[in-house]
Amino acid sequence: MKVAYWPGCVSRGFTAELHGSMAAVAPMLDIELVELDRANCCGAGVIAEHSQELADTLNARTFALAQQEITKGADLMMNICSTCQGAQSECQQRLDASAEYRAQVNETLSDEGLEYQDGIINKNFLWVLVEEIGLDKLKTLVKQPLTDLRVGPFYGCYIVRPTDRLDINRAQPRDEYLGQVIETLGGTVIDYAGSHKCCGFPIITMNKEASLEQAGRHLGDAVDAEADCLVTPCPLCHLNLDLQQPMASKQVGRELNMPVLHLPQLVGLALGLSPKELGLQHHVVKPTSVIDWSQAVVGGVSGW
Amino acid sequence: MAEFKLKIRRYDPESGAAPYWDEHTVDLEPHRSVLEGILQARNEKDGSIGVRCSCRAAICGSCGVRVNGKPGLACHTHLDDALASAGEDGVIEVEPMGNMPIIKDLIVDMDAVHWKKIQRVTPWLIGKEPVPEREYIVSRESMIDVTQSMACIQCGACVSDCLSMEVDPLFVGPAALAKTYRFVGDPRDAAHEQRLKDLSEDKHGIYDCTHCFKCIEACPKGVAPMNQIMRLRRIAGNDFHIKDRNNGERHEMAFVNNIEKNGILHEADLLPDSYGGKFHPRAVPELIASLPIVVTALLRRKMTPGKALLHPHKAPDGVKRIFEIVEGREERTEFNLYISGTDADNAPNAEVAEAIEATEPAAVAPDGTEGSSA
Incomplete structure (x- = not known):
């Protein structure tokens, strides 16, 4: 399977061995990682406590970049960080709940030519292991x-x-x-x-x-x-x-x-x-x- | 009727004996509550079982317990649901709530913990002066905004499972902080800034919450105390610019600025910036204290000096633009699902509309034939 892969920040910073080990294991599990190298930090809940809209828009940007890969053949978006999973799911819940709110967020993203369509599937490696690979x-x-x-x-x-x-x-x-x-x-x-x-x-x-x-x-x-x-x-x-x-x-x-x-x-x-x-x-x-x-x-x- | 096995945690601190499990079989309809099960056991098997309850309708907040390890109201948990979440032995476990001393069996000392903390946050409205001659006029939106925190029935389920309180019993905690939002969100209250300053400067106040979501999961009334705490932080930092001595606001701003600059988190800057910057007097002792860890991390090549000091990753223009637009807005947008609901919830008679759609005749094609677009 092919995934739009969001490695997160810490997995490329202070725990670089996480990103490295994922890259080593993926081919053995037949997972092709298409890295979202232009995507941004999920905010880890801290940006949301500063401004919800800021966190939602930043994550909508990551989702939109992932959806471009999904259009090109990736099956879903995958992350390797519990905190990314939770913070992104929280933003996605708000984004998917209201077309009006989503339109406001997409308006901000439009300068970069990006748009988030509701309903992205974003799964942590743990979920992918059990639900996709089996x-x-x-x-x-x-x-x-x-x-x-x-x-x-x-x-x-x-x-x-x-x-x-x-x-x-x-x-x-x-x-x-x-x-x-x-x-x-x-x-x-x-x-x-x-x-x-x-x-x-x-x-x-x-x-x-x-x-x-x-x-x-x-x-x-x-x-x-x-x-x-x-x-x-x-x-x-x-x-x-x-x-x-x-x-x-x-x-x-x-x-x-x-x-x-x-x-x-x-x-x-x-x-x-x-x-x-x-x-x-x-x-x-x-x-x-x-x-x-x-x-x-x-x-x-x-x-x- | 059906039989259910209840395993009740028994403990009488005055007896000097250790806590133990006590198993009873009760006979009730599956849709009856765990509370009714406990009461049947007490009334028919063992009159000494200690349990507190009153309304039996999930509104008085008296019967907070843990069922199969999860906190909630005994009167609001159906026996069949409890059985489904029970272990493989099919026995429903009922325990007293956590983080509070046990008075007897399932009764915990709410006064010693929960109510003390509620009193800590001045749980009443401090009116504005001068007092208007007639009633205060409050907009509908402002009152709807505080309905979520007003839904609290003081059952203590969130206090029971608070993971910060588990290690720091002085933490003001989810229930009392949700109560704080009830007044900080109320336009009639005159002490918003004072309340927030007090709870930001308190080491065990709003910045002592770890975002563990336990209280959101525990609350039987959808109050989502953690979300109320995050709203308090937003108002304290953004509206009143309260720079607390616990580095709560500094950490938040260090994080936000870090992402604006780098796009992804540059951790080596986050720690010193959270204390006010590398050369801030507050940061120096912290950085010295973390030196052994830094040295170990360098030795194990967990991080390299280059990675720690340089900024290889710069925020893409798109990220900078998002910050510019959203941070430039005059008012923060806050989308609260509890209040707004989802589009699906709000669709006018969603079910009726679906039913109508299903019975409508198929669309007529331009050539006059009925059928699909194919």
Whole structure:
């Protein structure tokens, strides 16, 4: 399949290994990425708290650019960031609700010759994996099952709430997809208190203690549940859970050492890519347990 | 009638015993509420089950509980829906709300948390002086604007699940901040700026919310407290230019300006700018504190000095134009779905129109034959 691909900002900035690992994994899943390199930041909810219309117009611009690719044959728009998914869905909900409002936004876009038509399909890589590629297909592609790897899911608020806006329901349990993917890849899903909670990142500059307390508590819960690592579809969560983990550890007064993987990295490992190809060496918390696991399995396969 | 299994969380702090689960089977019509299930268990099986309720019609806000882990009103949750969201064992779990101390079983101490926070925000109208001789005249639009926050029935479901409050019990919280908007959005109130200044300067005020959407999901009345908090931030920053000491407004403006300049987020600038700029006295200690992280990130080649210091990405002209037009408007456009509804909701008799369309004779083609455009 071919997707109009919005990588987001942080995945090309402080978590460049996310964008890199997505690019490495996509061909193995038969996904052709057409990168929207002229598109802009989704606003991460912060621009919307400054001006809703500004956030809506910026995202309408990204959608319009994606729709140009969809006209040229892409199946849908894909993102790799929970926050992009949530912030863009929020804007899309308003844009799709009213033709009058959409006309006002499109008037602003018209200088650039762009127009957003309602009803774009924009899915996070996690949703694409389960809904477009399918778990059965994914299973057939696994070369190195994550046997005995204990993985805790960490979704990020923006991809699980509010459920009605994100079309999460019993028929489409998008808030359970990470667990389903971990299982399909052969790993063990760890149930712990923090999986659907907030990483604390949005208030890191406003109330640092509370922000790090959130990250530290969830990581600690995962340690207590004996997880080997966490996996997240959100690079902003990754910043607070991995980059800030030494500070979070100080805040909660306990050792954490919990590796946090980006979703394409976990998929890539199971599809047979090496930790290095997936950029795991760039993490602040060294994913030793994960790498030990993958090398042990590689060792097993080659017979020593 | 049908049988439902209820697992109720029991706890009596005065007894000194640990909390435990208590299972009862009740026999009720599936469309009956979880509250009726609890009351049947109490009336017929165990009179000591503690539960608070009054109206049984989702308007008094007394019976807030967690059903299968999700907060809501016990009287507003059907047994069949609760069963559908129950675990594989088919048992409906009922627990007291979170973030508040338990008095007994399902009854939490609303006074200790929820009502204290409501009182914190001066929950009454501070009238303008001089008092008019007759009534205050308020436009219809202004009152409609505050109806969403007025819909709150003080059940505490949002407080129960607030993730900021979970780590920072001093956070003013979703219910009290939604209540604040009820007055900040009311043109008769004389203290908009004072209220906002107070809650911006409070470290546990409007800028302590993490956008986790838990309160929006929890609210049984569609108040969407988080959206009201974002409206408070918009008014505090844009209308009153309140530069709070928690960097809330600075962070917001640093982000907005960052995107205007770069099109995509340049994180290396965002942190110092959120504290007032790289050389601001407020920023220096923060930057020094984050040095170990920066060094680790550099060592792991998570970021390179070039990427951190240079700005390889410039905002396309289209993005700059959007900022110019939208930021240049005299009034902010705010599209509130709760008030405006969608086009589909607003279509005049949408269902009737569809029914009419279906029964209308097929269009007559120019050559006089009936049929489709093919």
